[in-house]
Amino acid sequence: MGRAFEFRKERKFKRWSKMAVQFTRIGKDIVMAVKESGPHPETNSRLRTAMQNAKAVNMPKDRVEAAIKRASDKSMANYEEIVYEGYAPHGVAVLIETATDNTNRTVANVRSYFNKTDGSLGKTGSLDFVFNRKSIFRFVPAEDLDLEELEFELIDAGLEELYVESDEEGNDIAVAQGAFENFGSLQKALEEKGIELKSSKLERIALSHHEVTEEQAADVLKLIDKLEEDDDVQAVYHNMAE
Numbered sequence: 001m002g003r004a005f006e007f008r009k010e011r012k013f014k015r016w017s018k019m020a021v022q023f024t025r026i027g028k029d030i031v032m033a034v035k036e037s038g039p040h041p042e043t044n045s046r047l048r049t050a051m052q053n054a055k056a057v058n059m060p061k062d063r064v065e066a067a068i069k070r071a072s073d074k075s076m077a078n079y080e081e082i083v084y085e086g087y088a089p090h091g092v093a094v095l096i097e098t099a100t101d102n103t104n105r106t107v108a109n110v111r112s113y114f115n116k117t118d119g120s121l122g123k124t125g126s127l128d129f130v131f132n133r134k135s136i137f138r139f140v141p142a143e144d145l146d147l148e149e150l151e152f153e154l155i156d157a158g159l160e161e162l163y164v165e166s167d168e169e170g171n172d173i174a175v176a177q178g179a180f181e182n183f184g185s186l187q188k189a190l191e192e193k194g195i196e197l198k199s200s201k202l203e204r205i206a207l208s209h210h211e212v213t214e215e216q217a218a219d220v221l222k223l224i225d226k227l228e229e230d231d232d233v234q235a236v237y238h239n240m241a242e
Helices: 002-037 045-056 061-072 103-116 147-157 180-192 214-228
Strands: 080-087 093-100 131-139 159-166 172-179 197-206 233-238
Touching: 002 045, 002 061, 002 093, 002 233, 045 061, 045 180, 045 197, 080 103, 093 103, 093 197, 093 214, 103 214, 131 180, 147 159, 147 172, 147 180, 172 180, 180 197, 197 233, 214 233
Parallel strands: none
Antiparallel strands: 080 093, 093 233, 131 172, 131 197, 159 172
16 A cells, blocks of 8 residues: 555656646746737737647646736846757757757756767757658547548648547547648637637657667657756657657
8 A cells, every 4th residue: 555655646746747847838938929929819829829738738827827927027038949959879869949048058958968868969950851840739529520521621721630649548639730831820720610729839740760779768768858857948859769
């Protein structure tokens, strides 16, 4: 019974830790959105997207409102978005999206993570041939929703692919994917059809995958874990085969 309790407690702490990271990242998204186009989601699509993503991870409404209020203060500095690219050990490509108020700190930290795990930090643009940036929208499909019909209707808005995946609890999640430049038109088309989006993101999709052994995968994950624990990191992508 003692072991079971410790296991449940460990899982709870991991969930709390993951939630805290998600809240921090979305909080930065909110700040950057407000600084870019103002505090009103009705006229600020980027803020509307950030608020949708906040709802998806159960970020408290008061925290969202507090983030908008802080960002509306002109004395608050904005974050700078910087992408870092490199290779983890065993040739796995890694791309890191960051949002920082101190670029010197961020690059020093990222470089140290690569060095400590036998990876190498590369130049910006060096992985353009490895990843493709895509518009990704996730939503819970209603029972009466015809996904084939929806796919046909969204083609003119820039839809490339519509498929179903499972979330961590095993529930079906529909995923609409389009080109990077069609993010706005695809988002608008989904909203006009009354579909409540679970999340709306620009994600990096690996064009090919790098095969590694289980031992090599463990080495790569050491780097990825270090990067994902950094407060300046917004997202980490890799091309390691699963």
